[in-house]
Amino acid sequence: MSDPATLRARAEGLAEALPPLLAEAEHLAQAVLLGEHGRRRAGVGDEFWQYRPAHAGDEARMIDWRRSARSDAHFVREKEWQAAQSVLLWVDDAASMGFSGERNHPTKAERARVLALAVAVLLMRGGERVGLTGAELPPRRGPLQLLRLAEALGADGAADYGTPDATGMPPHARAVFLSDFLGDLAPVEAALTEAADRGVKGAMLQILDPAEEAFPFDGRTIFESMAGTLSHETLKAGDLRARYLDRLAERKQRLSDLARVTGWHYSTHHTGEGAQGALLWLYRALERAQ
Structure with a gap:
């Protein structure tokens, strides 16, 4: 166990290094006016x-x-029953999340991290414990836990596409997956199936850049993965638009069906939009995942 002085020094050091992310998340959380995060059924509580x-x-x-x-x-x-709930976050840190089609749009990773930290702020205000999937950061509450979350969410992965981690989820906990879900969906299906077997329900938010939705490319174009491992050159990018949009629609439908059969909730969010609506959807989705 660390002594209080050591913990305080570490927390202050983290706070100095992470003010932009924390400040943005706190500001976003303040914009969503919500009451206590009760369980909406009779039981032990004060309200x-x-x-x-x-x-x-x-x-x-x-x-x-x-x-x-x-x-x-x-x-x-x-x-109202108000027993504390454990909520686990998985935020995709893969290279694909670093994409932004416009200078005035945040990257998908930036938006995912802010949303994850903001929903953690809201949940902790309601008395919930929040952590990350896996063994890296178990669910806890309090200001120091927010700093730990911000520190952990700041790291970038090296893979082209992310793989969800369903390990470390307590039975009947809640979870949030934030990703573009543009890689192989087999690991996503495996993670949600494992979570469902433990009675874990939650929300999947697919975060996409507007360019990934509209495919505004034409003529000679070189498509490269963010990690540089994949590349494709075409002289007629416009001819690929219809097939691309069909594939994207199929992917969204598969994610929606997967969420439905496992008791999760699924939605999409575009980085060209404000983050407040996405945060409110995440919070309400967790309320419905009972």
Whole structure:
């Protein structure tokens, strides 16, 4: 165990190196006004949820006599279940995520990292524990955990396309996968199947650059992967547009079907759009993944 002075020094060092990402994530989280992240069902908690008619077997101490005095029936005051949940993040760090088709657009990696950290801020405000898939950073809460997340999310991978990691997920946890999902989908299917076997549900957000959606290329064009391992030259790029768009639509449909059969939620987000809508979708998707 590290002593408090060591932890504080490490946290301050991280904070000095990471203000842009943290500041942007905090600003984005502030723009989404949300209440406590409850479980939306009766159970142990502090927040009032609803009154319900008393049933046979309810103990007298459970009855809200003040509410019952206004009616001919007896009512029980229920609280919302607010047990802390573990939420695991997988943020694709592959080379493909470094693409941006316009100077004024963030890269896919930049948008994914900000969204991941912003959703972590919101979840921790609601009392949840947040970490990364795998054994690198188990779910915890608090400011130091946010700094650890920001540090871990700042690293870039060397592969062309990312592979989701479903290891380290506690049973019945929640998860968020952020990627362009442009590589082989077999590892994605394997990861979601493994997660579903553990009762883990969550959200997949496919982050794409507008150029990857519109395919605005024509004439002589050289297509190269971001890691430089793949290259294709054509004199008639426009002739590839229809086939490319069909393949992209098929990929999206496959991801949507995969999410549906495993109990996850799937959506797409473009880096040319504001991030607030994507953050709100992620948060609501986690609420629905119960």
